[in-house]
Amino acid sequence: MFAVLPYAELLSCIDNIDPVAYARTRNYQTGSVTRLSPYISRGVVSTRFIFDRLRAAGHTWKEMEKLVQELAWRDYFQRVWQVRGPSLVEELKHPQQHIVHGEIPVAVVNAVTGIQAIDEGIFGLYREGYMHNHMRMYVASVCCNIGRAHWLQPARWMYYHLLDADWGSNACSWQWVCGAFSNKRYFANQENINRFFGTAQQHTFLDLPYEAMEHIPVPDVLSRSTPFMVDALLPASDEIASAHSEKVLLYNWYNLDPFWHKDEPCTRILLLEPEIFGRYPIAPHSVAFMLQLARAIPGLRVFTGSFAELKQYFPHARFYYKEHPWNHYDGCEEPRDWLAPGVNGWYPGFFPYWTKVSAVLQKELNV
Numbered sequence: 001m002f003a004v005l006p007y008a009e010l011l012s013c014i015d016n017i018d019p020v021a022y023a024r025t026r027n028y029q030t031g032s033v034t035r036l037s038p039y040i041s042r043g044v045v046s047t048r049f050i051f052d053r054l055r056a057a058g059h060t061w062k063e064m065e066k067l068v069q070e071l072a073w074r075d076y077f078q079r080v081w082q083v084r085g086p087s088l089v090e091e092l093k094h095p096q097q098h099i100v101h102g103e104i105p106v107a108v109v110n111a112v113t114g115i116q117a118i119d120e121g122i123f124g125l126y127r128e129g130y131m132h133n134h135m136r137m138y139v140a141s142v143c144c145n146i147g148r149a150h151w152l153q154p155a156r157w158m159y160y161h162l163l164d165a166d167w168g169s170n171a172c173s174w175q176w177v178c179g180a181f182s183n184k185r186y187f188a189n190q191e192n193i194n195r196f197f198g199t200a201q202q203h204t205f206l207d208l209p210y211e212a213m214e215h216i217p218v219p220d221v222l223s224r225s226t227p228f229m230v231d232a233l234l235p236a237s238d239e240i241a242s243a244h245s246e247k248v249l250l251y252n253w254y255n256l257d258p259f260w261h262k263d264e265p266c267t268r269i270l271l272l273e274p275e276i277f278g279r280y281p282i283a284p285h286s287v288a289f290m291l292q293l294a295r296a297i298p299g300l301r302v303f304t305g306s307f308a309e310l311k312q313y314f315p316h317a318r319f320y321y322k323e324h325p326w327n328h329y330d331g332c333e334e335p336r337d338w339l340a341p342g343v344n345g346w347y348p349g350f351f352p353y354w355t356k357v358s359a360v361l362q363k364e365l366n367v
């Protein structure tokens, strides 16, 4: 199980990032990836915060550009989510092609695809709540482009298991792999997987030249599918004392920032809405991870119920929350952190967005 890092250790992980090694090795299973995504997705640290720490550590733009670009992918998907609305289930650019069903291949769920690295990657996801980016792309390609599943159910399956589950990054990435948010479907063959994940397999259903991959029939091993149907098991509410507290801070699955209004005398509530987790369930290890982060915030109480139900406990309060596409509260909305807050709105692709973000950051650095 993924252990939650105490804040001081998290900071030291950030300060010890070697962005040059990251740029060179990030596509390999054993590469120097940061594994910061669970903390970013849960709102403990932001992309801007990491950029500022890299800068303070003295890294030059050239050294850290690749890592900052990856952080910008995250911000980009958040912008897409903001603009395209909370559900993000409509195809963003093109309807997905070549679909034969709307479920998930059973062999993927059971980690028995026969592709050794992929099966190990899925077991790792179940065990640790984490999967390497390149492996996420392989799995999505096997589900959608080889197994010809619609992207939505497999995406929900992966989201369920990831500690870094973020519907913006998740839905946009699945759509990117299956060609709904890109102009070309993503394929990886066995040779590619062997190279980046250190296996030496041959004669698998992926052991093909790229020209052949777009046209192969669904391999037998991927032909059985199953719907993805699970529930999230949410914790019971803490005792909430009905109070005349004037300021109530709302935390949630996407905001567990330990420094938010720190030391101010506020009521702090982690709001877990069954309606949201019913649509986008998360695994017990993700619930446990969230609660560990929440318990590190002094005075925070858990409330499982709707916002309307919570309001009954605080009839005279003003609610404060951070902006997020899923929030529907009323009260005082505060902005989230961004690498470049002024670069917002709809960009049809990442690179026009990145051109603007990198210009803002380079100006800050006087590059």
Ligand SMILES: Cc1cc2nc3c(=O)[nH]c(=O)nc-3n(C[C@H](O)[C@H](O)[C@H](O)COP(=O)(O)OP(=O)(O)OC[C@H]3O[C@@H](n4cnc5c(N)ncnc54)[C@H](O)[C@@H]3O)c2cc1C
Binding pocket: 026, 032, 033, 034, 035, 036, 037, 038, 040, 041, 070, 071, 072, 073, 074, 075, 077, 131, 132, 133, 134, 136, 137, 140, 158, 159, 162, 164, 165, 166, 167, 169, 170, 171, 173, 174, 177
């Ligand atoms: C099919 C698929 C599903 C995904 N689902 C999620 C998800 O639910 N939640 C999530 O946070 N990320 C998701 N990603 C993006 C990416 O895989 C993860 O952010 C990354 O693997 C996290 O590991 P890391 O922190 O070690 O990344 P690093 O490589 O160390 O990167 C540092 C940070 O940059 C950001 N980042 C890096 N690569 C990407 C990327 N391709 N897209 C967006 N941001 C990126 C992340 O915030 C990450 O923590 C998905 C990617 C794919 C292909």
